Amino acid sequence: MKKFLITTAFAAASVGAFGGAFGGAAAAQEACEGEIVITEMNWASAAVVTGVATFLMEQGYGCDVKVIPSSTTPALASVAETGKPDIVTELWINGTPAYGKLSEAGTITTLTDVLLPGGVEGWWIPTYLAEEYPELTTIEGLLANPELVGGRFNQCPEGWGCKNTNAGIIRALDLEGNGFEVFQHGSGETMATSIASAYENKEPWLGYYWGPTSILGKYDMTQVDLGPYNEKNHMCNADPDCLDVGMSSYPVGPVKTVVTTDFEGKYPAIAEMLTNLTFTNDQMNEVLAWQESNNASGEETTVYFLTNYSDVWSDWVSDAAREKLAGFIQ
């Protein structure tokens, strides 16, 4: 009796498994097997990008997604050594030498520019200062009036690519000879806080910053005109060993969505969706400004984007996924 029951149980289970496999094969076009690992970088715009991507993968393609908080260098190091995470979102490739190496080796594939035109980097002063002294937005005006901007240039922390580039521009302009003190911050947090502190006290501030970020969304800053982009000078500035520095503004920093080559082969439909997933700088700035004014979390900002830009993201997904997401499109 017991043997009969066990055999029947096995038979039923195997029939069930086969049936499930057949049924599953039909939907394998869109279904995900296994877990997809995606990074969430530790800055505001990355939280939105990862949130939207995760939402679309889970609700539209039925995937099992795991979100890993990370930042640029550890994410690439992990991909290089372990092949996980599968998706690295918002990779700022300027000043990331590992990116070039991994691309050549074929470990990673670049899908798209997730931010268009990309990262805006440069030297900024508060807008209230620029309105009072418009000459400070030019290099000549800046060099002639160090005391008006507080006599200090806020330099990037050690270990950031911009530190070398700024150092090159500073040498080319002889900023220190013109009465400026170059203060190197210890971390990005102190840079952001110094902007906030100066803005709250309506004090002058001059330094490097990048966007799209919450700080530039919250505080109105004006860029200093560093002149045209000169590739030779910029490349030399970025290289700490190159001595032949010269003036150049920052080019638009490409921000890419990167996946492992294995992932692209395994989930071509998802890779295609991620290739379509792009934001313009204006869209991202608007979303981040909304986040600041509403003290919203990353998740709420993602929801804000999903509800207010449904015409934008509904074009990113495949037809089958769009049907599943019909309830969210307005």
Added chain:
Amino acid sequence: MAVYDGLFRVTGLESWCSSGGPNEGPLTMAELIARANGTQVEGAPAPSVPLMETPFPSLDTLNKSCSSIPRSRDMTQAVEEGFLAIKDPLKVILDPLTQPLSWMLDWSLDGFQATPWFIMIPLLVVIAWFSTRKIGVTVLVALSFLFMAFIDFYDDAISTLSIIFVCTIISVLLGVPIGIAMSRSDTMQRMTIPVLDMLQTLPTFVYLIPLIFLFSVTESKLYGIAIILYAIVPVIRLTDLGIRLVDKDVIEAADAFGMSNRQKLWGVQVPLALPNIMAGINQTIMMSLAMVVIASLVSAPGLGVKVLAGIRNLELGVGLVAGFSIVLLAVILDRSTKAALGRIDSSVRQ
């Protein structure tokens, strides 16, 4: 309609609630999904929540039923606005109090960096010898500094040494009196212990970032305060412990001899508590070194900068070697201070 509507109906607070204005909070993901799946329609009564999923009556949950109750984010926003409101008067009080710390750190750094290496390293070795009188420790000090200078870490090591030097001196100068005061009064001990616990566990960045609003980020007192607030705790605790642990019979004997309180303190209690106080000073130095990397996050110079650069650039070697140099500094300071303070302590027989 939300879970706790009934509560406000029953207590008759509905009119107060509706005066709070419409509930305009941002949508969460759960609400979005519920709305899209048709399980939540505008205006209709929500399906009853199963008992096991009753949410805690938190600010956010209560806000859904009663919009006069502020949300949690309104509370954190209020804390932020409160701080921004008091920061100007706070700055007027704290700035002059902490300015000497900035001066000491800056002078010490200038002094250490201005001294050429062929004076500095022998000077450190000589100081090590005369304070410890131990060959082993002196040789260790000499070899460590020669090694760090050889691998181009001399400037960073000296900068870190200068910061630790100043912060430890201030920690001891402030900490030992506080510890003595604590040992004489149980009330003060009860009040101080929670403060000490907080200093050791409160994440440093939590109070450092607001401090940047008060002082400029270029001031060295930022990292000085960070290190001192963390490192002062062991010396306070162990001074208090050491004095309290002095044998009651000895105190009684001192009383019998007619010693005044001050004579008892400096003649009996402190000398007998010296092993514990020394352990406290030793731990203070160790904890100052532990804070080196966090201090570098707020722009302190030294080995912490190299560690951070190594981490950010994924140069594992740089990070490891810089970290090892910090360990080396810790070891030589530990051995030197133990040997030096051991010579003062009469209870240790060589």
